[in-house]
Amino acid sequence: MRPTAATDRKRTPPLRLSDLAAAHVRELIVSGQLRAGEFIRPExxxxxxxxSATPAREGLLLLQTEGFLTIEPRKGFSVTALSSEDIRDVYDAQALLGGELTARAAGVITAELVEELENIQAQLEQAAAGKDYDDVERLNHRFHQTIYRLSGSRKIRWLIKATLPYAPRKFFAAVEGWPEASAHDHRAIIEKLRSGDAEGAREAMAQHIRRAGTLLAEHLAASGTLG
Known part of the structure; x- marks a missing residue:
């Protein structure tokens, strides 16, 4: 059976309290509100x-395993210094994975799904023009996931998901220049998918993701988040 955009769509389970705590602090770090060397207490x-403090501490321990926090004896959790190279490395990896998923999608995409992507992108651009960044984030996620699901590659999708915590949830609102760059890049990706150009689609998606990494690294450096 030919994969569709709805294939393998599952209901998202509710976050555990420890995951909620981790997501909250992770966002404070990658958005620049918590800087390298600052301490954060479970309380x-x-x-x-x-x-309660127990799931909060569990969330901080999770961030330690992800490399966002360091435990200092008798002091507690401090924000680990990230470098521009760290951010770009994460996005280089994401670019390889996202490019592969997009290349695979190019081999099976239909005219109907190209039209769906165009509709999503039109809504995204309208939301960006109105500075409705919550809607922009939702539509951007939908755009990428529509392509990635179409590839039929669950394991690669799982791997790319592991890189997502390094971007702030409010990426479009936080990172200057990203709404405009994203609109341009998405259009290029759609055109490569429309023509069934797998290698062109791979490169278009990879360039798009690497551009995001560069803009994010510049944003975090300007905010003093990077060490």
């Missing part, structure tokens, strides 16, 4: 979210 996270 502070618990108060912010209205949860």
């Amino acid at each position: 502070t996270v618990a108060d912010d979210l209205g949860i």
Whole structure:
């Protein structure tokens, strides 16, 4: 059976409290609100979210395994310094994975799904023009996931998902120049998919993701987040 955009779509389970705590602090770090060397206490996270200190601490331990936090003896959790190279490395990996998924999608995409992508992109550009960044984020996610699901490659999709925590959830609102760059890049990706050009689609998606990494690294450096 030919894969479709709806293939393998599953209901997302609710976040555990520890995951909620991790997501909250991760966002503070990648958005530049917490900087390298600053300390964060489980009790502070618990108060912010209205949860107990135990899941808050579990969330901070998760961020330690992800490389966002360091445990300093008798002091607690501090924000680990990230470099521009760290960010670009993550996005280079994401570009390879996203490019492969897009190349595979080019081999099976239909005219109907190309039209669906065009409709998503038109809505995204309209939302960006109105500075409705919540809607932009939702539509951007939908654009990428429509392509990635079409590839039929679950394991590669799982791998690319592991790189996503390094981008702030409010990427479009936070990173200057990204709405315009994204609109241009998405159009190029759609055209390569329309023509069934697998290698062209791979390169268009890879360039798009690498551009995101460059803009994010510049944004984090300007905010003082990078070490």
